[in-house]
Amino acid sequence: MSVEDRNARGEPTTSPRTALVVCAALLILTGVSIAVAHLALGGWNALLTLLIAAVQAVLIGAFYMRIRYAHGLPRLVVVAALLWFAILLAGTLDDVLTRGWVPVLGK
Amino acid sequence: MAERRTTLSGRSAVPTAPGLGGHVAAERPPALAEHFETLEQQHGVNALGMLVFLGSELMFFGMLFTVYTAYRLRYPEAFAMGSRHLDLALGGINTAVLIISTLMMALAEHSALRGERRWLPRYLALAILLGLLFLGIKGLEYYHHAQEQLLPGFAFSFSGPAAEQVQLFFLLYYAMTGLHAVHLTAGIGVACVMLALAWRGGLLGAEHWPLEMLGLYWNFVDIIWLFLFPLLYLVGRP
Numbered sequence: 001m002s003v004e005d006r007n008a009r010g011e012p013t014t015s016p017r018t019a020l021v022v023c024a025a026l027l028i029l030t031g032v033s034i035a036v037a038h039l040a041l042g043g044w045n046a047l048l049t050l051l052i053a054a055v056q057a058v059l060i061g062a063f064y065m066r067i068r069y070a071h072g073l074p075r076l077v078v079v080a081a082l083l084w085f086a087i088l089l090a091g092t093l094d095d096v097l098t099r100g101w102v103p104v105l106g107k
Numbered sequence: 108m109a110e111r112r113t114t115l116s117g118r119s120a121v122p123t124a125p126g127l128g129g130h131v132a133a134e135r136p137p138a139l140a141e142h143f144e145t146l147e148q149q150h151g152v153n154a155l156g157m158l159v160f161l162g163s164e165l166m167f168f169g170m171l172f173t174v175y176t177a178y179r180l181r182y183p184e185a186f187a188m189g190s191r192h193l194d195l196a197l198g199g200i201n202t203a204v205l206i207i208s209t210l211m212m213a214l215a216e217h218s219a220l221r222g223e224r225r226w227l228p229r230y231l232a233l234a235i236l237l238g239l240l241f242l243g244i245k246g247l248e249y250y251h252h253a254q255e256q257l258l259p260g261f262a263f264s265f266s267g268p269a270a271e272q273v274q275l276f277f278l279l280y281y282a283m284t285g286l287h288a289v290h291l292t293a294g295i296g297v298a299c300v301m302l303a304l305a306w307r308g309g310l311l312g313a314e315h316w317p318l319e320m321l322g323l324y325w326n327f328v329d330i331i332w333l334f335l336f337p338l339l340y341l342v343g344r345p
Contacts, residue, residue, distance in 0.1 A: 013216070013217055013220055014213055014217065015217070016214055016217055019210055019213040019214060019217070020210065022210075022213075023206060023207065023209070023210040026209075026333075027203055027206055027207075030199065030202050030203065030206065030333075030336070033336070033337055033341065034195070034199055034341065037337065037341035037342075037344040038344045038345055039345060040345045041345070045341070045344070045345065046337070046341075046342065049337035049341050050334070050337055050338075052337070053333045053334045053336070053337055056330075056333045057330045057333060057334070060209065060326050060329060060330055060333075061326075061330070063213075064209060064212075064213050064322070064326045065322070065323055065326045065327075070154075070158075073155055074151075074154060074155050077155065077158045077159055077162055078158060078162070080162065081158075081161070081162030081163075081165045081166075082165070084162075084165075084166060084169075085165055085166065085169040085172075088169050088170070088173055089169070089173050089176065092173045092176075092177055093176065093177065093180075096177045096180065096181070097180065
């Protein structure tokens with residue numbers, strides 16, 4: 001691997017060829033997502049289309065943003081951001097989904 | 108090259124002599140700010156700062172994603188009805204446009220690092236044009252909604268049951284796509300500045316790092332859209 005194929009942090013960069021393949025995968029996955037949404041899956045469509053979006057996000061994060069090379073502090077920031085979002089979502093839903101379960105005010 | 112693959116993990120970067128005296132200072136690369144010891148350290152700090160910013164952006168969008176989830180679980184039928192009023196063809200085309208703009212940004216980053224002076228402005232210009240095309244198509248969709256009287260609060264008339272809840276869906280639709288459009292607009296603005304720099308032969312080689320930061324932001328905005336698309340356009344389609 002030549003010197004030019006690494007960025008200033010010494011991380012290998014994404015070659016144009018890899019970038020093209022990732023782009024094709026992202027476009028195909030979008031098509032799959034639209035197709036999945038039209039199938040009669042009895043409510044599982046939403047979960048599947050979001051799963052496909054998550055795969056697309058991982059592809060972008062790994063190859064375009066090169067987060068797969070992040071160590072230590074940068075990786076901690078990514079994990080922390082996702083964790084805090086999960087806490088926000090879980091904390092809200094544990095209220096919204098359980099209203100009326102117990103006879104207290106504010107339901 | 109192995110010794111250069113150090114990051115902010117605590118392993119120290121390649122040590123250099125302290126920048127005292129004219130001789131040592133003259134050897135410093137022009138792109139290296141005086142409060143850093145090596146370019147590697149400087150780029151690591153830049154990337155870390157960008158990631159922290161994007162983390163706070165995730166909370167910004169995350170608040171809307173959370174409100175959306177809470178109300179969709181409560182009014183699934185109304186959200187499906189609202190979603191069926193969106194133009195899936197335009198939404199799908201826009202998703203493809205944004206994905207290809209991300210590819211252009213990745214190619215721009217690569218050509219900047221390689222010092223390909225002729226290709227960098229072309230890829231950047233293509234990324235900007237695709238970003239503008241996305242905003243144009245989004246505007247066309249908004250125009251269609253306005254004609255169909257689907258502007259919550261101003262002109263909203265929806266014939267059918269649960270019109271109030273459908274209005275709530277559209278409120279979230281505008282808030283989420285609007286916030287996304289504002290972010291893309293900011294990205295396009297910064298990309299135009301980068302294009303001007305690249306046009307004059309800047310941003311090449313060791314000076315490419317601002318482009319890499321823009322790339323991180325551009326990719327993040329793309330990822331947000333990739334979640335907005337199924338949440339807004341693909342509900343209740345079967």
